[in-house]
Amino acid sequence: xxxxxxxxxxxxxxxxxxxxxxxxxxxxxxxxxxxxxxxxxxxxxxxxxxxxxxxxxxxxxxxxxxxxxxxxxxxxxxxxxxxxxxxxxxxxxxxxxxxxxxxxxxxxxxxxx
Amino acid sequence: xxxxxxxxxxxxxxxxxxxxxxxxxxxxxxxxxxxxxxxxxxxxxxxxxxxxxxxxxxxxxxxxxxxxxxxxxxxxxxxxxxxxxxxxxxxxxxxxxxxxxxxxxxxxxxxxxx
Numbered sequence: 001x002x003x004x005x006x007x008x009x010x011x012x013x014x015x016x017x018x019x020x021x022x023x024x025x026x027x028x029x030x031x032x033x034x035x036x037x038x039x040x041x042x043x044x045x046x047x048x049x050x051x052x053x054x055x056x057x058x059x060x061x062x063x064x065x066x067x068x069x070x071x072x073x074x075x076x077x078x079x080x081x082x083x084x085x086x087x088x089x090x091x092x093x094x095x096x097x098x099x100x101x102x103x104x105x106x107x108x109x110x111x112x113x
Numbered sequence: 114x115x116x117x118x119x120x121x122x123x124x125x126x127x128x129x130x131x132x133x134x135x136x137x138x139x140x141x142x143x144x145x146x147x148x149x150x151x152x153x154x155x156x157x158x159x160x161x162x163x164x165x166x167x168x169x170x171x172x173x174x175x176x177x178x179x180x181x182x183x184x185x186x187x188x189x190x191x192x193x194x195x196x197x198x199x200x201x202x203x204x205x206x207x208x209x210x211x212x213x214x215x216x217x218x219x220x221x222x223x224x225x226x227x
Contacts, residue, residue: 004156033214040122042202042219043157058214090156097213101147104156 002026006091006105013081013112021076021108023091031094032074033102034058034066036087043090049074050097081112115140115207119218126193127226134221136203137185145206146186147215148177152199160201161188193225 035043045058049068065077092102116139144165149157204215
């Protein structure tokens, strides 16, 4: 049972480039989330999904897009990368929305230069 | 919407001592409060949680207490060990905004000195 798998683990982007952060879970969880973690700032919710085909904005969605075509996958797309998007990105999933433990992936460290 | 404040931001203790991390929340309707431990280079991992109908919960050396009236909850770690060194996050379930998702505190970096 792999849990939540994120790829890549590290990436350096140039300003204006785009990329997709991949997230896959094998626990048949309906709920999935993308967070970014900046030093001393905790975890901020970017986007979340309550099931295949349904996504919604979190606290800091600007500059990002998501899709949820299957229960397992929840990719995060960065268009026109900016230095402000330098962060560590975590994908998570849960069985219930916010009332059970989240399972987090190991993160993607992104640097935009 | 929900807001979670966490204190202290850093905490250093001697091995064997106790450590206490405190969080306050703003939404009185919040009903679920988990704690996560994040080791260096890893994602956060759930270590204990408490629901609003319970005042205290223990799991070996860790315990969580909840005071709904004061809207605060705390993590207690007894007999600390070097492997307890990590960043700890509290969270609360937002009932109003964000469709019931977890809102996280900013984290506490705990260092346990041998």
